[in-house]
Amino acid sequence: MEPRKLTRNQALVLETLTQAEAPLSAYTILDKLRDHGFRAPLQVYRALEKLTEFGIVHRLESLNAFVACTHPHDHGPEKGVIAFAICEDCGQVSEISDPEIEDRLALLATRRRFTTEKTTIEMRGHCGNCTAA
Amino acid sequence: MEPRKLTRNQALVLETLTQAEAPLSAYTILDKLRDHGFRAPLQVYRALEKLTEFGIVHRLESLNAFVACTHPHDHGPEKGVIAFAICEDCGQVSEISDPEIEDRLALLATRRRFTTEKTTIEMRGHCGNCTAA
DNA sequence: ATCAATTGCGTTATGCTATAACGTGTGGCA
DNA sequence: TGCCACACGTTATAGCATAACGCAATTGAT
Ligand SMILES: [Zn+2]
Ligand SMILES: [Zn+2]
Ligand SMILES: [Zn+2]
Ligand SMILES: [Zn+2]
Numbered sequence: 001m002e003p004r005k006l007t008r009n010q011a012l013v014l015e016t017l018t019q020a021e022a023p024l025s026a027y028t029i030l031d032k033l034r035d036h037g038f039r040a041p042l043q044v045y046r047a048l049e050k051l052t053e054f055g056i057v058h059r060l061e062s063l064n065a066f067v068a069c070t071h072p073h074d075h076g077p078e079k080g081v082i083a084f085a086i087c088e089d090c091g092q093v094s095e096i097s098d099p100e101i102e103d104r105l106a107l108l109a110t111r112r113r114f115t116t117e118k119t120t121i122e123m124r125g126h127c128g129n130c131t132a133a
Numbered sequence: 134m135e136p137r138k139l140t141r142n143q144a145l146v147l148e149t150l151t152q153a154e155a156p157l158s159a160y161t162i163l164d165k166l167r168d169h170g171f172r173a174p175l176q177v178y179r180a181l182e183k184l185t186e187f188g189i190v191h192r193l194e195s196l197n198a199f200v201a202c203t204h205p206h207d208h209g210p211e212k213g214v215i216a217f218a219i220c221e222d223c224g225q226v227s228e229i230s231d232p233e234i235e236d237r238l239a240l241l242a243t244r245r246r247f248t249t250e251k252t253t254i255e256m257r258g259h260c261g262n263c264t265a266a
Numbered sequence: 267a268t269c270a271a272t273t274g275c276g277t278t279a280t281g282c283t284a285t286a287a288c289g290t291g292t293g294g295c296a
Numbered sequence: 297t298g299c300c301a302c303a304c305g306t307t308a309t310a311g312c313a314t315a316a317c318g319c320a321a322t323t324g325a326t
Contacts, residue, residue, distance in 0.1 A: 043276075045313065050274095085242060114260055116256045124251045
């Protein structure tokens with residue numbers, strides 16, 4: 001699932017997300033890429049699907065939006081649970097990888113005989129910068 | 134924020150969710166209530182908004198759907214984090230309240246000077262029944 | 267080189283999810 | 297009685313996501 005080489009559309013979508021300072025919706029990405037020939041939502045969604053598979057873009061479920069991965073170390077598609085702290089004011093998103101959370105959720109699932117395929121953890125609130133101000 | 138007494142629309146929406154065996158989208162609820170006079174999405178969304186405030190209905194972000202609260206003990210709107218285990222096969226949703234998870238997330242947030250307003254935790258996977266079968 | 271299979275691409279159309287804006291009616295209360 | 301808060305009904309619109317079709321480029325054998 002490693003990205004051999006990104007296609008043109010994938011690279012454009014990734015670049016747009018990387019330059020953004022907050023999560024972007026698929027339609028916002030589309031608007032930003034109209035000058036580069038994008039015309040239809042599917043062009044964006046198809047690129048996002050691949051980038052998400054590669055693990056270099058994340059979808060934020062509580063926002064219906066997407067961010068480029070800013071994780072310190074690389075992580076593929078199945079390399080553990082990621083928690084997101086999302087600032088409601090400035091849109092800043094920080095990724096948190098924490099084995100304790102992961103282990104605890106795994107235990108809770110096992111106790112209930114639940115087999116987890118995918119875990120979503122999203123904290124909405126206010127980052128330090130926005131609280132100080 | 135306690136529910137004084139539910140309005141007719143709120144009661145109908147809650148009853149629909151309670152009888153369902155899986156999360157329902159707002160539009161599915163609308164369809165089920167057409168015989169009771171519901172005509173427009175807003176009638177459903179307005180009821181859901183209140184029921185969610187009351188803490189007796191939960192929104193599942195990863196599904197864009199809603200469930201009636203099945204929590205063993207009552208919980209109001211701000212009574213702690215709830216994790217959901219959602220079966221992809223049968224739709225069964227189980228609510229998990231775990232102080233350890235809560236404390237750990239609180240710690241991780243504090244470390245980053247992040248003030249959490251709302252936390253979403255959703256595990257997608259397969260329940261015991263569906264795995265056994 | 268050639269063929270077949272895979273993958274990406276572009277387009278049109280459609281479906282699903284959610285809210286804005288406006289007006290009406292009802293009940294509680296000063 | 298007059299006011300206010302709140303629920304309600306309706307229409308319209310905004311925002312998010314995918315189905316289905318056919319073509320083009322790439323790959324990787326033979
Ligand atoms: Zn990441
Ligand atoms: Zn901020
Ligand atoms: Zn509950
Ligand atoms: Zn199940």
